[in-house]
Amino acid sequence: MTQAKTVIQAQGLDLTFETNDGPVHALRDVNLAIDKGEFVSFIGPSGCGKTTFLRVMADLEQPTGGHISVNGMTPAQARQRRAYGYVFQAAGLYPWRTIGGNIRLPLEIMGYDRADQDARVARVLELVELDGFERKFPWQLSGGMQQRASIARALAFDADLLLMDEPFGALDEIVRDHLNEQLLKLWDRTGKTIAFVTHSIPEAVYLSTKIVVMSPRPGRITDIIDSPLPRERPLDIRDTPAFLEIAHRVREGLRAGHGDV
Amino acid sequence: MPVAVVVTVIIAIWYAAAVGLNAPWAHDKAKRAGQELGLAALVQDTWSQDKPKLPAPHQVGAEIWKTTVQKKITSKRSLVYHGWITLSATLLGFGFGTVFGILLAVGIVYNRTMDMSVMPWVIASQTIPILAIAPMIIVVLNAVGISGLLPKAMISMYLSFFPVVVGMVKGLRSPDRMQLDQMRTWNASAAQTFWRLRLPSSMPYLFTSLKIAMAASLVGAIVGELPTGAVAGLGARLLAGSYYGQTIQIWSALIAAAALAAVLVSLIGVLQRVTLRRMGMQE
Structure with missing residues (x-):
């Protein structure tokens, strides 16, 4: 954690979608640096470009201007070297594969040998506290467990960057609290860099070392908040004045960005 | 009840x-x-x-009983014998049609040129009445020395590949944007995406298509037996029956064909249920 190596570097990033109703500015002049080991949340109303930004990092969208590097490479190179794991909003597990088989899927694609696959599956299942569920099928698991399996799948190969697009958005509050707590522990144990898209203020403040507030039309960054909270965060830290103060600042940032509506 | x-x-x-x-x-x-x-x-x-x-049901029943149970199955008068002739052509044509249909669908999904050019031809092929084209297929194949089972199987294939193409194109395209993006984040090759995502996703569509294809295949085999003056097969029984005004024979052949179709289609239904349950795609 001591070396401050930059993982994501974006400068003057622009992305314009051409639609039938004219151009849509999904991202305009986005500048951001994410250091190794950081937990960065992107928060903002829908249409602010937070997911688009994440997809640009993952080489799922192509920027129309500016510059971005991932691990010092272009996003395309980073993707080809499997530099990141991506967790989507839906778990997206294959119903015809067991939980173990689903986690094995990217490992098969990447050509890990069988023994290594087994070891990795066992390790990540333990990491997300799903040990014993390897032979179960997705429909036998609750929504929260499925999402944990999908996180395990993104952790199974050696990518030290984790991109998460509202992974807990479809889950209820209690499950979400639990998963947030687990995710923090996991981040602490693995030392991965995490970029996390959310629209929940408490979630963003609770999880992050850095909160990026974005606003729509055009999608842009309006505030970047470095969290003073300690790395060790029990759930009740959310009642402390420091926590509430950051949450307040995020809310103000969101309101300012929304001033034109 | x-x-x-x-x-x-x-x-x-x-x-x-x-x-x-x-x-x-x-x-x-x-x-x-x-x-x-x-x-x-x-x-x-x-x-x-x-x-x-119009023969009464018991007459047809008696005729079927007489020509199945009471005749040796090698006899020319046995409905089982004729049914087997038709069944073998049906199954062969169904096999060809399924393989051909899947190959075409893969081509259409993966190749833009094929996507734009093949589908109209596939649809056009099905607008031609099978009764018009069946004699030509048989004559042409006969001219190159192919006769017997294969020409009938070709006609079966001609009818049965169509539902397979249509179903499989839809099935292979059924993975959503997120699943394809996910494959992309793992830098999966086209072949890996096909075998691990597209093909398994298409299974429910495939089985639905196979049921239609099987029925179409049987129709094709029977139609293929009509213009040749074939001496054996359910189609030949129908034809001979109509020459000699043997309505009871016609009806018993019809019932036999319908029963055959029902058995074949329900076999695929069983296969479908077992496979999809094992794949976790059906509760």
Whole structure:
């Protein structure tokens, strides 16, 4: 954690979608640096470009201007070297594969040998506290467990960057609290860099070392908040004045960005 | 229970229709013999004519019984023998059609040029009446020395590949944007995406198509037996029956064909249920 190596570097990033109703500015002049080991949340109303930004990092969208590097490479190179794991909003597990088989899927694609696959599956299942569920099928698991399996799948190969697009958005509050707590522990144990898209203020403040507030039309960054909270965060830290103060600042940032509506 | 009621009603209607349709002939006969026909005698006659316009169910049943159980299956008069001839052509054509249909679908999904050019031809091929093209297929193949089972299988294939193409194109395209993006984040090759995502996703579509293809395949095999003056097969039985006015024989061949289709389609249904349950795609 001591070396401050930059993982994501974006400068003057622009992305314009051409639609039938004219151009849509999904991202305009986005500048951001994410250091190794950081937990960065992107928060903002829908249409602010937070997911688009994440997809640009993952080489799922192509920027129309500016510059971005991932691990010092272009996003395309980073993707080809499997530099990141991506967790989507839906778990997206294959119903015809067991939980173990689903986690094995990217490992098969990447050509890990069988023994290594087994070891990795066992390790990540333990990491997300799903040990014993390897032979179960997705429909036998609750929504929260499925999402944990999908996180395990993104952790199974050696990518030290984790991109998460509202992974807990479809889950209820209690499950979400639990998963947030687990995710923090996991981040602490693995030392991965995490970029996390959310629209929940408490979630963003609770999880992050850095909160990026974005606003729509055009999608842009309006505030970047470095969290003073300690790395060790029990759930009740959310009642402390420091926590509430950051949450307040995020809310103000969101309101300012929304001033034109 | 509701099924039994429906079947009973259908059989009742069938018997009633047999009386109506066969009555003129019965009256003719009675007049020539100078007899007056009572209702009971009329009914009895209409249900037991040799060459009725519409044979009664029990006549068809007796004919089927006679030509299946009571004949050796090697006999030319055995319905099992004829059924097997048709079945073998059906299955071969179904196999060809399925393989050809899947290959075409893969081409259409992966190749833009094929996507734009092949589908209209596939659809056009199905607008041609099979009765028009079947004799040509048989004549052409005969000219190059191929006869017997293969030409009929070709006609079966011609009918059965279509539902497979349509179903598989839809099935192979059924993975959503997120699943394809996910494959992309793992830098998966096109082949890996095909075998691990697209093909398994298409299974429910495939089985639905296979059911239609199987029925179409049987129709193709029977049609393929008609223009050749084939001596064997359910189609040949139909043709021979209509030459000699053997309506009972026609109906028993028809019922045999329908039963065959029902068995084949329900076999695929069983296969579908087992496979999809094992794949976790059906509760």
